[in-house]
Amino acid sequence: METATHDIPRKTRILQALEDQHTSVSFTDPLENDLILNMGPQHPATHGVLRLLVRLDGETVIACVPEIGYLHRGYEKLAESCTYHEFIPHTDRLDYLSPLANNVAYVLAVEKLLGIEAPPRAQYLRTMIAELARISSHLMMMGSIGMDVGALTVWMWTFREREKLYDIFENLVGHRFTTSYTRIGGLVHDMTPEAEAMIRKFIEKFPENLEESEKLINKNRIFIERTDGVGVISREEAIDMGVTGPCLRACGVNQDLRRTNPYLVYNKLDFDVAVFDGGDSLARYYVRLQEMKESQKVVVQLLDKMPKGEIHAFKPKKVLPKKERVYTKMEELIHDFMIVNFGVDPPVGEVYSAVEASKGELGFYFYSNGDGHPWRMKIRSPSFVNIQALPMMLRKAMISDVVAIIGSLDPVMGEADK
Amino acid sequence: MNARTLEKLNKQFGNGILESNEFRGELAVVVPPEKIVEVCRFLKEDPDLRFEMLADLFGLDMYSPVKRFGVVYNLYSLKNHHRIRIKTFVEESHPHVQTVTGVWSTANWHERETFDMFGIVFDGHPDLRRIYMPDEFEHYPLRKDFPLMGIPGSLYLPKK
Numbered sequence: 001m002e003t004a005t006h007d008i009p010r011k012t013r014i015l016q017a018l019e020d021q022h023t024s025v026s027f028t029d030p031l032e033n034d035l036i037l038n039m040g041p042q043h044p045a046t047h048g049v050l051r052l053l054v055r056l057d058g059e060t061v062i063a064c065v066p067e068i069g070y071l072h073r074g075y076e077k078l079a080e081s082c083t084y085h086e087f088i089p090h091t092d093r094l095d096y097l098s099p100l101a102n103n104v105a106y107v108l109a110v111e112k113l114l115g116i117e118a119p120p121r122a123q124y125l126r127t128m129i130a131e132l133a134r135i136s137s138h139l140m141m142m143g144s145i146g147m148d149v150g151a152l153t154v155w156m157w158t159f160r161e162r163e164k165l166y167d168i169f170e171n172l173v174g175h176r177f178t179t180s181y182t183r184i185g186g187l188v189h190d191m192t193p194e195a196e197a198m199i200r201k202f203i204e205k206f207p208e209n210l211e212e213s214e215k216l217i218n219k220n221r222i223f224i225e226r227t228d229g230v231g232v233i234s235r236e237e238a239i240d241m242g243v244t245g246p247c248l249r250a251c252g253v254n255q256d257l258r259r260t261n262p263y264l265v266y267n268k269l270d271f272d273v274a275v276f277d278g279g280d281s282l283a284r285y286y287v288r289l290q291e292m293k294e295s296q297k298v299v300v301q302l303l304d305k306m307p308k309g310e311i312h313a314f315k316p317k318k319v320l321p322k323k324e325r326v327y328t329k330m331e332e333l334i335h336d337f338m339i340v341n342f343g344v345d346p347p348v349g350e351v352y353s354a355v356e357a358s359k360g361e362l363g364f365y366f367y368s369n370g371d372g373h374p375w376r377m378k379i380r381s382p383s384f385v386n387i388q389a390l391p392m393m394l395r396k397a398m399i400s401d402v403v404a405i406i407g408s409l410d411p412v413m414g415e416a417d418k
Numbered sequence: 419m420n421a422r423t424l425e426k427l428n429k430q431f432g433n434g435i436l437e438s439n440e441f442r443g444e445l446a447v448v449v450p451p452e453k454i455v456e457v458c459r460f461l462k463e464d465p466d467l468r469f470e471m472l473a474d475l476f477g478l479d480m481y482s483p484v485k486r487f488g489v490v491y492n493l494y495s496l497k498n499h500h501r502i503r504i505k506t507f508v509e510e511s512h513p514h515v516q517t518v519t520g521v522w523s524t525a526n527w528h529e530r531e532t533f534d535m536f537g538i539v540f541d542g543h544p545d546l547r548r549i550y551m552p553d554e555f556e557h558y559p560l561r562k563d564f565p566l567m568g569i570p571g572s573l574y575l576p577k578k
Contacts, residue, residue, distance in 0.1 A: 069550035076535075077559055081566050112442055239496065242472055242524030253496070260499040349441040352492060352501065354473070365492070367478060380474040380492070388527045417550065 034062060039402065041070045047144065047406060048413030050387065059399045064391045068384070071417035079377040083343030084110050084184060085320070087377075092178040094362075094381065095415040097140050098133035100169070101357045103182040108263060109353035109364035110184050113346050114318050120265075122186045122311040127264045128302045129172070129181060130355070131295040132199070135206070136165045137358035137410075138246075138288040138295075145285055145407035146217050149226040157213040164202050171195045184344060185319030186312035196303065203299050210292060218289075227281035231393035231405035234279060241389040244382050245360025246291065247409060249275050250283035257356035268305070271298050281401075281408035288410075317345045343372020352380075359383050359410060383416040419500045420445040423467055430460055446503040451515050454491075454506050458521045461493060461502070469493035469502065472518070475528035477536035478505075481562040486510040487538050491518070508538065517543040535560035 040051035049070035055063040075094070079087050091106045092099035104126045111117060118126070139158040146154030166176040172195040173181045173188070181188055217223040233243070235251045248255055256273040258266040274290030276283040313319050320339055321332035338345075346368045354363030360382025367376040386409055393405050423445060424438055436448040449457050461469040471494040478488035485507035493502050508515060517540040518525045529540040530549040537558040540546055547553060554574045557564055 069548075072550040074559060077564075077566060115442070239470055240523045242522065244473075255496055350446065350503075351442050351444060352474075352503065361473060363474065363492075365474070365476070365490075376478055378474065378476045378490075384527065385524060388524060 037399070041067075047411055050406070050411060050413055050416075052390075052402070054394070054399070054402065056399060061394045061397045061399065061402065064394045064402075066387050066390050068387065068413070068416055071413045073418070075418045076377055076379060079374055081373060083339075083372045084346070084374070085339070085343065088182065089178065089180045092180055093414055094379065094418070095137070095357060095359060095383070095412045096177070097412055098137040098358045099177070099179045100129040100133040100173075100181055101137075101355065102362065103179060104130045104264075105353070105355040105357060105362045106364055107182040107184055108355060109351060109366060110344075110346075112353045113349065113351045113366050113368055114184070114315075114344060115347070116185055116313055116315050116318055118186050118313055119310045120307045121190075121309045122313075123265050124302055124306045125187055125191060125311065126182065127266065127269075128199075128299055128306075129179075130264070130357075131298045131302070132165060132168070134295050134358045135292050135299075136162055138292045139165075141288055141407070141410040142213065142217075142285070142292075144410075145227070145281070145404065146223070148403040148407035149223055151217055151220060151223060154213050154216050157209075157216070161206070161209055161213075168195065168198045168202060171198055183312075183320060185315055186310075190311050199299065200303060203296055203303070206296050207293065210289075210296075214289065224282065226401070226404050227285060227408065229278075229280050229282075230401045231281045231284075231397060231408060232279050233389060233393050237392055238279065238389065241392065242385045243360070243389050244385065245356065245358070246274075246287040247284055247360065247386055247389070249273065250287045251279040252277040257354060257361060261354075263353075263355060265302075269298050269301050271295075281404050284408040284410075319344075345372070346370065354380065357382060359412065359415065360386060362415075379415075379418050381415040381418060383411040383413070384418075387411050387416055419498055420502075423461075423500075423502055426464065426467060427457070427461075431457065444501065444503065446505055448505045448507065451489075451506045451508050454489075454504070455516045455518055455521065457504060458491065458493075458518050461504070462521055467495060468497040469495045471496055472522040472524050472528070473501070475518070475525055475532065477532040477538050477560065479536060479560065479562045480507070484509065487513050487536055489515050489532060489538060513538045514541050515539070516541050519543060534558070537561065 035056045037054045037056055039054060041049040051067040053065045054061055075090055088106060091102040094102045139162050143155035143158035169179060170176045172191055173179045235253055238248050238251045252275060254273055254275050259273055271294045274287045276286050316335050321335055325332040326336045348368060348370045350367045352363055352365040354361045362382055363380035365378040366374045369375045420440060427435055427447060436450060438447040461467055473494045474492035476490055478490060480486055480488060488505055488507045491504040506515060515538060517529060527549060529543055532538050533546055534548040534550055535558060552574060557569060557572055
């Protein structure tokens, strides 16, 4: 048995083994003494079902081929048979670490298509939940990169903060995880005084609590040595690869859609865009840390400036009418019936609207032919594009750096695979 | 900014631009498929426009007898913070478009996705294989004639 397999050249055997596992990866160079390591899709450090085929020379990475698609659910196909309202719960399942930001991004795109705008209070609330989602997502990244390089306590402490955020979401939205908080032209319901008090309490304590976690890793020699100068990507490469969000800002590019193409009420708020030089894992961590602090400031301003008033736009045929009016008024009953059964009434046209989500530019494109459901919807997911830059970051890295680099890239496969 | 971009494109390509429209302040320009690389390179390298980031690239199925498939290029300028969409349409009988991976490396995966979902072939692409669906899969899921519930038996499952 042993001798029989020995007659076949080693390269053929390795390729055969890969073929047998239903892989579709081919390397152009002869394999010689290199080793191919298959990481994932079930690997704890890949943050989901990301599969990497890493070609190694000793412990150095020579080449890497990311394979995605293990979480592909065909949301773009599904959207074509959903009305615009029906798709909102699906957006929770894209970037499941910050579902509120996806909800906001989606309805902003639909509202752009419909040509309507939510009332000021809804706009402020949406900005606030987007920032809370950013904090929640970045806390996750901070904890997981700490865990990836061996600092387990950070994970526990950042998750303590995330738990408080989930309690807030539960009170504010009604759900902890799959929020579906936004509606076309407004929100599901207003913020209760209790939720407001919870947010105030959390946000006042947050800098202090963040500093606690920060202290654990910011001056930790092991953490810095594992991330400093690791996974470097240059400014030009990052732009060429279409990298967005914290990963791009870690390369010294001052690009944040909240500043450059303001949406919601970001142009009325005072915050700085976190930009760091270096393009390595440490810089990507620092950008996110800084962003959490900026988000904290933003939420405080939003709570102080929050106007009173309606949270639903009054646009018949486009925005769902209030429930009590549906039961008592004929017009509203008709509109409710039409919107629920046949969808909102969009014009013919195409729009693209993007927001700065926690991972980068999250955009929705709609091609409408006037029907209640989109003819084509495209999700521009930041993780999909960022993962593509992974082979560049992994050049000449050590095998142990791979997890630190993935951790600093912070991909979410739910979003990358759509 | 939209007007300036369109003016520049018209000046450079003259009759090459098929049509353009503006909806909700977004400019979309339709160009013939054989000109696509040229137009993209011009938009990226023009010192005034500088569309140096390809935000997105995806397919469209119009389900029409002529010019059934479209490819949409969503460009972003870091200099002007401006967006523009370039579109090109191809026939169902010959769904081939030149690749733009030479202009933006990020087009690689986007084009693979478009190929996977619509079966649009990008000529000159370095690694054109399916990205989401398994390699054995024979259909193109985002085409309008692919049923929402899928085709029974079309997905290969391991016997073990």
